[in-house]
Amino acid sequence: MIRFAEEFESSLMNSKQRVIIAGSGVIGIACAHYLAEAGFEVTVLDQGKAGGACSRANCGYICPSHIPPLTEPGAIGVALKSIFNRESPFHLKLRPSPALWQWMWQFARRCTHQQVLQTGQVLQSILDASMEEYHLLMKRFSKQCEWQEHGLLYVYETEEGMNAFAKTDQMLEENFGVSATRLDNAGLTALEPGLRAGLAGGYHYRGDTSLNPEKLNQAWVEQLRRQGVEFLENTELQGVEKEGGKVVRLQVKDGMLDADYFVFALGAWSSKWSDSLECSIPIEPGKGYSLTMKRPEDSPFHPMLFPEKKMGVSPFENGFRLGSMMEFVGYDESIPARRLKLLRDSARPFLRSDVDGPTEDTWYGWRPMTWDSLPIVGQVPQIDNAYLATGHNMLGLSLAPSTGRLIKEMICGDEPHIDPSAYSPLRF
Secondary structure (H helix, E strand, O other), rough: OHHHHHHHHHHHHHOOOOOEEEEEOOOHHHHHHHHOOOOOOEEEOOOOOOOOOOOOOOOOOEEEOOOOOOOOOOHHHHHHHHOOOOOOOOOOOOOOOOHHHHHHHHHHHOOOOHHHHHHHHHHHHHHHHHHHHHHHHHHHHOOOOOOOOOEEEEEEEEEEEHHHHHHHHHHHHHOOOOOOEEEEHHHHHHHHHOOOOOOOEEEEOOOOEOHHHHHHHHHHHHHHHOOEEEEEEOEEEEEEEOOOEEEEEEEOOOEEEEEOEEEEEHHHHHHHHHHHOOOOEEEEEEEEEEEEOOOOOOOOOOOOOEEOOOEEEOOOOOOEEEEEEEOOOOOOOOOHHHHHHHHHHHOOOOOOOOOOOOEEEEEEEEEEEEHHHHHHHEEOOOOOEEEEEEEEOHHHHHHHHHHHHHHHHHHHOOOOOOOHHHHHHOOO
C-alpha cells in the first residue's frame, strides 16, 4: 500500500503542467508566484539575474494615487521641447526610428482630458487590485523588504507648482475618490522634518506605500525556489519555435526548453519579439536612473516625489536613493555622470540632509512604455498557449501582483478578479 501511494503521488507530480516564464523582473516573479500556487511546474529564465534590470533599483513606490496616465494634455509639448535640452529631466533624443515616431504619434493622439479619465479608470482597477494582493503578500515579506505605510509626499518648491497640482488633486478626488492632505510649508515640515524650510508645500497621499524593491525580489525569489520554482539566470532567450498555432519550445544558448504554456514578461525588450509572436507589441524603452548612498543624518522619513524636478527620494533602513527621470534614447546602456549630478542638484533645494555622500550603487533601467499608458496582459492573439505580461510603463512594481494573478486566471480559465479586456494585446 505504501509503495502504491508513493507511485500514485509520483504520477500526480509528473502530470503537472509546465509553464515557462521568459523574464524574471518583478512581473515575471509575480507570474511565477501565482502559477506555482495554482499547481504548475514553473521555470523562469532571464538573460541576467533574477529580479535585476528595471526591477532592481527603482524608487520602490507602490502607489494607488498614480492613476493619471502619462498621456496628459501638454505632455507631447514637453517631449518636443526636451529634444533641445539634454539637461532636462525628461529627454527625447532624435533618432531614425520609425517605431519611435509611430509610438510618439499614437501617444500624442491620446493627450486629452477625456483620455486621462478613461485610462485612469482602467488603471485604478488594476492599481487597487494589486494593493489588495500586496497586503496579503506582506504578511510574508513585510520585514524582509522594508514595507512602509507612511504614504507618499508630493513636494513643491513653488506656489505655481502647488497650484498646478491642485487641479490634478481635485480631478483625482472628484473622478476617482482619491484625495490627499494639502500641506502648507509649516504643515509640511511638521510632518517631515527632513525637508527644508521655505518650500511652498506638498500633498500627502496616505494610501500609498513603499518598499525596498531589490529586497522584495530577493525574498520572493528565495521563497519561490523553496516551493520548487526553477530560475535559470544568465539564460538568454534566442528563439521561439511554433507548431500548429502553439509555442512548443524556446531556444536558449544551451539547448531547448519545452512546456505547456509560455509567458513572455520581457519588459522593454518585448517589442523585439513581435515577429516571433506574430503580434504588435509597441513598447519603447523609457530610461530612468538612480543612485543610492548610505542614509545620511537628517534623512527624510517619508518617501517623496519632487514633481517639478521629475524625481523621487526613497529612504531605506540603511540606504538613501535618489531616482527617476525619463529618457527616450533607445537601448542606451550608459550612465552619464551629468545625469547623476542632476539627481543630486535637483534634490538639494528640498532636503536638509547631505545629498553629496559617496555613491554605493548607480543604476539605469529601461521602463517598458506603451503609447496608451496601459500594460499589456493577455493571450498572444495568434498563439493559443502564449501570454504577454509586459508594458507596465513606470508602474511595474505597483501592478505586479494583479498582473501575475490575471495571467494565472487566464491560463487556468478562472473568472478574472478584474476585467482584463483593456489590457489585451488585441488593442494594437
